[in-house]
Amino acid sequence: MSEIKLKVTNLKKYFPIRRSVIDVLSGVPPRYVRAVDGISFDVIEGEIFCLVGESGCGKTTTGRLIARLIEATSGYSLYKVSRNIKDLIPREVFIKEDYLNLFGKLPNAVDKSLRLDIQIIFQDPYGSLNPRMTIGSILEEPLIVHSIGSTKEERQEIIFRALSEVKLNPPEEFVNRYPHMISGGQRQRVAIARAMILNPSLVVADEPVSMLDVSIRAEILQLMLDLKKLRNLSYVFITHDLAVANYICGRIAVMYLGKIVETGPTDMVINNPKHPYTIALVSAVPEPDPSNRLRIREVPIKGEIPSAAAIPKGCRLHPRCPYAMDICKTKEPPMVEVEPQHQTACWLYAKM
Amino acid sequence: MSLVSKIYDSWSWIRKEILSQLSGKLALALLIVLIGISIYAALVMPPDYTGTWDVGSKWEDNPHNAPPEWASYLGYTCVPQTYYDLRGFSPALSEAGGRIILTYNITYNLELKEYPRGIMIKVNVTVPQGVRNARIRVDVIKPDGARLSSLMSEYVDLTNTSEIVLKLYKLERVDAVIMSAYRELASFLDLQDINVRPMVYIFGNLSYSEDLKSVVVTPLTGRYVFVIVLDFRVLGIQADTLLRYVQRSREFSLLVKGTCYGLMGTDHMSRDLAQGLFFGFPIALAIGLLVALASTAIGVTAGLISGYYGGFIDEFIQRTVDVMGSIPLLPILILVAQSIAKTYTGTDKPIVMLAAIFAVLIVFSWGGLAIIVRSMTLSIKSELYVEAAKAVGASNLRIISKHVLPQIVPYIAASLVYSTPTAILTEAGLSVLGIRHGFPTWGNILAEARLHGSIRQWWWILPPGLLIAIVSLTFVLLGLALEKVVEPKLRR
Ligand SMILES: Nc1ncnc2c1ncn2[C@@H]1O[C@H](COP(=O)(O)OP(=O)(O)OP(=O)(O)O)[C@@H](O)[C@H]1O
Numbered sequence: 133m134s135e136i137k138l139k140v141t142n143l144k145k146y147f148p149i150r151r152s153v154i155d156v157l158s159g160v161p162p163r164y165v166r167a168v169d170g171i172s173f174d175v176i177e178g179e180i181f182c183l184v185g186e187s188g189c190g191k192t193t194t195g196r197l198i199a200r201l202i203e204a205t206s207g208y209s210l211y212k213v214s215r216n217i218k219d220l221i222p223r224e225v226f227i228k229e230d231y232l233n234l235f236g237k238l239p240n241a242v243d244k245s246l247r248l249d250i251q252i253i254f255q256d257p258y259g260s261l262n263p264r265m266t267i268g269s270i271l272e273e274p275l276i277v278h279s280i281g282s283t284k285e286e287r288q289e290i291i292f293r294a295l296s297e298v299k300l301n302p303p304e305e306f307v308n309r310y311p312h313m314i315s316g317g318q319r320q321r322v323a324i325a326r327a328m329i330l331n332p333s334l335v336v337a338d339e340p341v342s343m344l345d346v347s348i349r350a351e352i353l354q355l356m357l358d359l360k361k362l363r364n365l366s367y368v369f370i371t372h373d374l375a376v377a378n379y380i381c382g383r384i385a386v387m388y389l390g391k392i393v394e395t396g397p398t399d400m401v402i403n404n405p406k407h408p409y410t411i412a413l414v415s416a417v418p419e420p421d422p423s424n425r426l427r428i429r430e431v432p433i434k435g436e437i438p439s440a441a442a443i444p445k446g447c448r449l450h451p452r453c454p455y456a457m458d459i460c461k462t463k464e465p466p467m468v469e470v471e472p473q474h475q476t477a478c479w480l481y482a483k484m
Numbered sequence: 485m486s487l488v489s490k491i492y493d494s495w496s497w498i499r500k501e502i503l504s505q506l507s508g509k510l511a512l513a514l515l516i517v518l519i520g521i522s523i524y525a526a527l528v529m530p531p532d533y534t535g536t537w538d539v540g541s542k543w544e545d546n547p548h549n550a551p552p553e554w555a556s557y558l559g560y561t562c563v564p565q566t567y568y569d570l571r572g573f574s575p576a577l578s579e580a581g582g583r584i585i586l587t588y589n590i591t592y593n594l595e596l597k598e599y600p601r602g603i604m605i606k607v608n609v610t611v612p613q614g615v616r617n618a619r620i621r622v623d624v625i626k627p628d629g630a631r632l633s634s635l636m637s638e639y640v641d642l643t644n645t646s647e648i649v650l651k652l653y654k655l656e657r658v659d660a661v662i663m664s665a666y667r668e669l670a671s672f673l674d675l676q677d678i679n680v681r682p683m684v685y686i687f688g689n690l691s692y693s694e695d696l697k698s699v700v701v702t703p704l705t706g707r708y709v710f711v712i713v714l715d716f717r718v719l720g721i722q723a724d725t726l727l728r729y730v731q732r733s734r735e736f737s738l739l740v741k742g743t744c745y746g747l748m749g750t751d752h753m754s755r756d757l758a759q760g761l762f763f764g765f766p767i768a769l770a771i772g773l774l775v776a777l778a779s780t781a782i783g784v785t786a787g788l789i790s791g792y793y794g795g796f797i798d799e800f801i802q803r804t805v806d807v808m809g810s811i812p813l814l815p816i817l818i819l820v821a822q823s824i825a826k827t828y829t830g831t832d833k834p835i836v837m838l839a840a841i842f843a844v845l846i847v848f849s850w851g852g853l854a855i856i857v858r859s860m861t862l863s864i865k866s867e868l869y870v871e872a873a874k875a876v877g878a879s880n881l882r883i884i885s886k887h888v889l890p891q892i893v894p895y896i897a898a899s900l901v902y903s904t905p906t907a908i909l910t911e912a913g914l915s916v917l918g919i920r921h922g923f924p925t926w927g928n929i930l931a932e933a934r935l936h937g938s939i940r941q942w943w944w945i946l947p948p949g950l951l952i953a954i955v956s957l958t959f960v961l962l963g964l965a966l967e968k969v970v971e972p973k974l975r976r
Pocket residue numbers: 147165166167185186187188189190191192193194372439440441
């Protein structure tokens with residue numbers, strides 16, 4: 133049994149909504165977008181842990197919190213640093229053994245070391261590469277920031293290796309190109325190379341293929357799987373596409389409006405969904421058989437996802453849920469185990 | 485890629501873009517000419533130039549308010565400047581009763597129908613011991629036979645010194661001199677007019693008007709004789725000894741000033757306008773670039789900080805810009821300049837006034853750029869690639885310098901170009917409003933023309949005005965061309 137790589141407990145991120153001067157003067161209380169509203173999950177070392185859910189449910193925000201790009205409103209975590217950077221971090225920062233809390237205030241030096249260990253791949257390869265920098269200088273930036281490679285030649289060597297690792301061959305043809313001179317798939321390969329060049333142990337991949345042409349999605353996913361095997365990585369993989377999730381995820385967490393509503397091993401969650409929302413999601417997955425795809429299927433969920441600024445009381449799904457009961461409107465359902473390792477938060481399964 | 489080659493790349497790109505437009509071509513051509521002239525002028529500028537521009541004695545040999553020499557093609561009559569080095573002339577000598585008298589008869593031919601602008605005699609001589617005093621007297625015999633006796637005269641006491649340093653140009657009692665030369669017209673002469681325009685009466689033909697009730701004066705061409713008499717009272721000095729001293733004097737000359745001068749004419753203080761305009765090039769460019777650089781630097785820094793860091797500092801900078809923007813600049817400029825003009829007494833007053841004007845201009849002109857840079861920074865800051873740079877651990881400084889700044893550089897260049905003529909124009913504008921600092925700028929020349937000249941002295945008014953316009957035009961054209969380079973990037 134592998135060890136836990138990352139244990140997240142009750143993580144929250146509230147974005148304040150800008151108030152007008154009149155609001156401030158008339159004492160209207162500050163309002164927040166509750167993008168992530170108290171989620172807990174574990175990532176096992178060497179696994180691909182997936183976050184799925186509709187647009188706006190807080191997947192990206194969770195990823196950015198793990199990659200320490202934004203500060204958590206509250207929450208606690210245990211993160212196991214890899215052997216590579218363990219010596220760079222002072223002992224007192226560790227909470228137990230090799231674990232530290234990602235969401236606390238950390239000294240600048242520790243923050244910088246953690247950037248070596250946790251990397252992120254963004255959804256949009258058109259936005260994540262500076263259009264004014266060559267591929268070479270984009271890949272050189274992390275090396276310069278962390279003083280890796282003492283000479284230009286050494287760094288060039290590392291960059292070439294990183295490029296061939298993501299199958300951009302021959303590398304010397306790519307280093308002097310600008311992002312607009314390569315295809316979307318190649319861009320995402322560059323973004324992957326940038327994430328990998330610092331040799332991280334945990335990679336957050338935020339819908340890495342959703343903006344790519346369908347024909348190259350499989351290649352990129354395969355590349356990520358190969359890299360994982362090669363380097364013994366752990367992934368937090370974000371997607372709204374259950375077909376992709378089914379293909380690569382070990383365990384899965386379904387998010388709705390900033391909460392995890394169901395979590396468990398992928399085949400359990402997808403083949404035996406319990407939560408009404410997951411059931412709706414699974415039935416929304418396109419059928420591989422084209423004749424089935426055109427059939428109007430029954431989607432047992434109605435209406436639009438509410439805004440994260442106005443989250444319904446009780447169970448967040450209740451305005452849309454066909455099974456909603458009275459209790460759903462007032463009390464939030466607790467997380468309960470429906471079968472070993474498979475949990476869901478719904479009053480249909482919880483004891484009152 | 486190294487920084488140098490990057491800068492070179494973006495420069496050659498900008499240059500290509502600029503040269504693809506007509507306004508860009510024109511602007512670059514003008515700019516090259518401007519910079520060329522400025523560099524040359526700065527190299528040959530005498531070190532004390534700005535200090536001596538206002539010193540009258542430096543310009544006394546020139547005619548005042550004279551049009552340029554080429555004005556003769558426009559119908560102006562240009563009497564040439566005529567200079568006589570009297571050391572080479574042999575005077576008539578006479579010696580009697582302890583006096584030695586040297587008499588020089590200098591012939592001056594006035595060929596054109598115009599009045600010369602002045603007469604100047606300079607003496608700078610050491611006389612031997614024993615000369616007690618000296619008197620110098622000038623008579624003029626006109627072509628019509630009239631003799632203007634003692635038109636100029638000066639007495640020098642030499643008991644305690646042996647140096648004679650004299651400049652004769654004042655015409656004292658010229659009305660009396662003219663009256664006694666033209667007794668028959670005396671009752672019709674306008675004494676006031678003689679004192680105002682003495683040269684007209686000295687070099688003019690006086691005759692009755694047709695109705696015999698007044699005197700008309702017309703230029704009198706022909707042969708004039710300047711009789712210059714040096715009358716020494718001496719003790720035991722030989723005449724030829726004294727003559728040798730006079731011939732070895734440092735200066736002894738007669739100048740009959742012409743009516744036209746140099747390439748660009750002169751102003752009321754006889755200053756050579758060509759010089760003022762020429763040395764005005766580097767001054768204008770330096771002033772413009774200095775103010776533009778300073779306000780751009782402040783604007784960019786403030787905008788970057790405001791946009792990138794946000795929060796309290798952002799609020800503070802934005803409110804400062806708002807407050808600055810609501811204060812009218814011109815009254816403040818006038819107030820500051822006037823109060824310095826009234827209270828400051830140092831010799832470097834012109835520079836201090838100018839510096840104060842530009843300090844105010846800088847303080848009030850960075851706001852617009854700061855707002856634009858802030859909004860650009862805000863939008864760049866939220867780009868995904870900036871987040872990616874943060875994810876790999878790039879510092880704020882690195883993100884600003886590598887990801888934010890390079891994108892606003894073309895805009896900074898355009899702003900720099902646009903704000904360059906602002907300082908030049910404001911300085912000129914203030915001069916026209918009557919705030920005169922005295923520093924020899926084009927604006928200052930214009931201001932003096934406004935105060936002491938009239939529209940007839942076009943050579944004094946038009947060239948500085950045109951130069952200011954051309955310099956501004958150059959930068960505005962360049963800005964227009966740059967804007968077209970920058971604009972698609974802004975829209976992106
Ligand atoms: N910086 C921010 N400021 C304010 N609100 C934000 C910010 N970032 C995200 N949000 C809000 O938080 C909620 C969750 O956003 P998030 O980007 O995490 O969703 P997501 O699950 O990644 O959606 P998608 O599938 O569209 O990428 C949304 O309502 C979004 O509007």
